[in-house]
Amino acid sequence: MSKFIVTGGAGFIGSHLVDFLLSQKHEVIAIDNLTTGNISNLKQASKYSTFRFLKSDLKAVDYGTLLEKGDTIMHLAATVGVKKVCEETLETFDNNFQGTQILLDAAVKKDCQFLFTSTSEVYGDKKEAMKETDYSQMYVTHGGRCAYTLSKFCGEFLCLAYHEKYNLKVVITRLFNTIGARQRPEYGMVVPKFVESTILKNPITVFDDGKQTRSFCDVSDTVSALSALIQADHTNGEIFNIGNSEPVEILELAEYILSINQSDTAIEFQPLPDGRDQNKDIKDRCPSLDKIFDYINWKPKYHWTEAVKRTNDYYLSVLSPNNSDSIN
Numbered sequence: 001m002s003k004f005i006v007t008g009g010a011g012f013i014g015s016h017l018v019d020f021l022l023s024q025k026h027e028v029i030a031i032d033n034l035t036t037g038n039i040s041n042l043k044q045a046s047k048y049s050t051f052r053f054l055k056s057d058l059k060a061v062d063y064g065t066l067l068e069k070g071d072t073i074m075h076l077a078a079t080v081g082v083k084k085v086c087e088e089t090l091e092t093f094d095n096n097f098q099g100t101q102i103l104l105d106a107a108v109k110k111d112c113q114f115l116f117t118s119t120s121e122v123y124g125d126k127k128e129a130m131k132e133t134d135y136s137q138m139y140v141t142h143g144g145r146c147a148y149t150l151s152k153f154c155g156e157f158l159c160l161a162y163h164e165k166y167n168l169k170v171v172i173t174r175l176f177n178t179i180g181a182r183q184r185p186e187y188g189m190v191v192p193k194f195v196e197s198t199i200l201k202n203p204i205t206v207f208d209d210g211k212q213t214r215s216f217c218d219v220s221d222t223v224s225a226l227s228a229l230i231q232a233d234h235t236n237g238e239i240f241n242i243g244n245s246e247p248v249e250i251l252e253l254a255e256y257i258l259s260i261n262q263s264d265t266a267i268e269f270q271p272l273p274d275g276r277d278q279n280k281d282i283k284d285r286c287p288s289l290d291k292i293f294d295y296i297n298w299k300p301k302y303h304w305t306e307a308v309k310r311t312n313d314y315y316l317s318v319l320s321p322n323n324s325d326s327i328n
């Protein structure tokens with residue numbers, strides 16, 4: 001049994017990672033300040049005697065006491081979501097960058113292993129599948145979503161620099177769109193937003209012409225990859241894409257969600273909102289999974305249609321009038 005610290009552990013992916021690690025018989029401490037996370041995501045985890053939740057900003061934790069030599073830090077806490085990031089640019093950069101540096105310092109002091117969750121956004125706009133060795137193409141503009149992308153890119157740099165200088169074991173992961181239960185629609189995540197609109201019979205808003213593509217990975221696949229990458233020896237100091245390699249047009253996604261719900265809810269087309277248009281919304285985003293397959297033999301188990309269906313079923317259950325749980 002190893003000890004894992006999961007920052008952002010009450011969030012969407014973090015809480016699934018906590019559940020997964022507990023099911024693998026590890027000891028887990030989740031740290032979360034509950035800005036976008038929710039304590040109800042840890043309902044299952046709280047049944048384990050090997051689990052502890054620390055409600056705190058990660059920048060305020062006393063790591064000298066919390067960490068022991070050889071622990072593993074899974075760093076998922078971040079300000080996320082296009083809408084929130086565009087409204088809180090400086091806070092986003094500060095939270096994501098400073099938070100990562102504080103944790104890296106703590107990891108060095110206690111000789112911990114460190115996994116960082118970065119984002120596919122660091123690649124910028126590319127039509128073909130993105131490879132870890134690709135050059136990045138980013139737009140730096142006034143305000144807006146580049147605060148998130150840059151904070152993650154700088155976080156990657158910090159991880160590699162700490163790895164070089166202190167011989168710290170680090171693994172950097174670039175997550176592509178991940179979907180599943182517990183993801184919240186209000187910060188601009190596309191699948192929960194479309195599902196919520198369909199279930200509540202509100203029109204689905206598709207930006208631009210809907211021809212932009214994304215890829216969707218089931219959260220259970222994502223967390224199995226995170227866990228396997230940090231526990232493998234030969235992944236040290238490396239960067240890995242995690243996602244699903246099949247691109248899906250946003251309009252196709254909307255139509256699929258309508259079809260599985262047998263809904264005739266309208267699709268409304270709208271121009272990209274300010275924060276996205278000015279900051280060059282990325283048109284296509286799809287990972288190459290060659291590297292992660294070569295290193296740990298991982299590929300997602302769920303096709304995107306199954307992942308969307310699983311997410312849809314979750315929202316159907318929580319939004320049903322008979323359910324006392326809420327998605328908030």
Ligand SMILES: NC(=O)c1ccc[n+]([C@@H]2O[C@H](COP(=O)([O-])OP(=O)(O)OC[C@H]3O[C@@H](n4cnc5c(N)ncnc54)[C@H](O)[C@@H]3O)[C@@H](O)[C@H]2O)c1
Pocket residue numbers: 007008009010011012013014031032033034035036037038056057058059075076077078079080095099117118119120174175176177178179
């Ligand atoms: N969901 C995706 O598709 C996706 C894609 C790319 C990258 N990522 C990355 O994966 C990670 C998890 O994302 P998510 O979708 O689960 O988002 P989330 O908002 O559900 O999780 C982030 C969690 O971090 C917590 N948090 C934020 N700042 C904190 C701080 N200073 N101290 C303590 N807790 C703090 C939030 O309360 C939240 O619970 C993030 O780092 C995100 O950038 C996610």
